[in-house]
Amino acid sequence: MNSRIAFVAFNTFREAVRDRVLYNLIAFAVLISAAAILVGEISIDVERLVVVNLGLTAVSLFGVVIAIFIGIGLVSKEIEKKTLYTVLSRPVRRWEFVIGKFVGLTGTLIVNTFFMAIGVFLALFYVAHRLQRSDLAVLTALFFIVLEFLIVVALALFFSSFSTPLMSAVFTFALFVIGNLADDLRGFARITSGFAGIVASVLAFLVPNFSSFNVINQAAHGDAVPERLILYNTLYALLYSAMAISGAVLIFQRRNLK
């Protein structure tokens, strides 16, 4: 990696850590421990299902909230606080800065997810007293959640490159919700004709298809995720986030820092 991108990324990661972003791990730890103890007491044979479902949903939601709320401020906060002036007057290109910020926040989210994943597996071990081969599906689900984060951070960066932080948060969250319903949108596009059909088709392909990243239920049942889907989702997430970041860079390159 370009060293300047690495320096910006590390500074972004350090800022997130010092701003106590990782404190969400405490809330997650409390939640997953309480869930494990509770389901261990009351349920019969569904402990695994409940722990995986609850754990992975929490990993996803905690991460998405961080991705949106820090993502929208990655560049706009630097412009507002004018910290950018002393960075961009150095041999740092604007695209390097944007990519560095993106890498820094996704790195923070990966570290966050790593610790949460440990929590999920500890809870699984607590309720099932052992780990089994089918638990590997949980790892795939976690990998898909991280891919989701890449897209959400890229979208937050894209929107924040031309709109206010509040509007950027609204746009990104709206796309996250619509993206989780992308399969339904595609189904609707297939059965609709005329202008509405065209609009639905365009929308269905424009919004990020988060529904294909959601394999939490399969993981909870211990079903293996097809390798094709892993490959497809990985390529899709990389391509989609690369496009959103490119858009953010193009807009940011032309922006006057008043």
Place this chain on the structure above:
Amino acid sequence: MAAIEILGLQKTYMIGFWRRRPKTALRPLELTVEEGEVFGFLGPNGAGKTTTLKLLMGLVSPTSGTARILGMELGDARVPAQIGFLPEQPYFYDHLTGRELLTYYAQLSGVPEKERSSRVNTILARMGLEGSADMQLRKFSKGMLQRVGLAQAILHNPKVVFLDEPMSGLDPMGRREVRELIQELRSQGKTVFFSTHILSDAEALCDRVAVIHQGQLKGVGAVADLTSRSTGTVEIIFCATHVPQALKAICSETRVTGEMVNAVISQQQQETVLDVLRRERIQLISLTQVRSSLEEFYAAQVRPKSSGAGVGA
């Protein structure tokens, strides 16, 4: 070679949401700063000083025109390594300590890893920040932050240093330290381009100054020339308890202090006044030609309906 050549740089912003209309922040600016010069960019608030600096730093793009720094066009990837910049009222990452911030900037400026630590330590010592180097910037006072700002601007040993209002908000000691630093940079052969509205600082430090007002360059001149020009008046001090009747019509700005009279007369009236003093046996204490000050030059440029540039570049 010229350190900075500004060639018709102009900036117009579009303002308003529904009815967009242009607002000129900087009219076409032509200015040259030679290598090794300390150049003062003077003007009231909102004159276009910061806009000019942001254009030179590539933070805003010009509507038209261009500039060259050390012979390289704006946007040339080699330029940023050769320049240092202190923005007005600088903000820094307050989650970092002074040492971490300077190390980060050294990394971004391409200071080799082997030299980074020693360079940061040297600059911290030079700015008197060794004692607070490992404290987070959120605990720094305004004066300390300004010192950090100056440190980051010269950390990578740039050839041209741009300072936007470096003395603003500083106490007298802080201002003195900045003045000493600028003099030190001059002695190292660096070019310093700084904007200010504190004229005494500009007069004490600058080789040349330019005055900008309402986005337009009003005048450029060497400080030595501007402050050595005769105003055509003479200050006279003599021993008396009152102004003699014969001089009342000639003298202006008269001030009587005890047994001493201080007055200003035009140079043409000098002999007449001396004759009166001789005739009335009044002791002359001093007779000094009044030189123009930078303040007068500045005021002449920014005064409403003032005419053109003062002196040539």
